[in-house]
Amino acid sequence: MIGEHPQEVEVRVIKNHIVIIAKGTPTIEHSISVHTIRGRSIHQTIVEMDRDRLQALLKPKVAAIVGCRVTSIQSDICIGTGEKMELIHLDCDIEHKYMHD
Numbered sequence: 001m002i003g004e005h006p007q008e009v010e011v012r013v014i015k016n017h018i019v020i021i022a023k024g025t026p027t028i029e030h031s032i033s034v035h036t037i038r039g040r041s042i043h044q045t046i047v048e049m050d051r052d053r054l055q056a057l058l059k060p061k062v063a064a065i066v067g068c069r070v071t072s073i074q075s076d077i078c079i080g081t082g083e084k085m086e087l088i089h090l091d092c093d094i095e096h097k098y099m100h101d
Contacts, residue, residue, distance in 0.1 A: 009022050017087060069091040070090060072088075
């Protein structure tokens with residue numbers, strides 16, 4: 001189930017942040033069995049690889065779309081529901097720049 005897409009994605013713009021919430025993604029138990037290789041779990045290794053790849057792809061794309069520099073990206077997951085969240089920090093107030101009349 002590695003590489004499955006979420007069933008629903010919600011995006012929120014709050015001042016200098018973009019919040020992306022992915023719903024209906026596979027939970028850790030469903031996506032990767034917890035085996036160990038050289039003292040590290042397969043899940044830990046893949047998550048770190050995916051995080052690095054996501055940030056390398058996401059930062060320049062978001063910057064090109066919104067016209068602001070991405071200063072950092074934070075991630076979190078709700079263990080109970082499996083919802084995943086990306087919090088993208090920008091160096092400008094994107095809400096004011098694009099969402100006001």
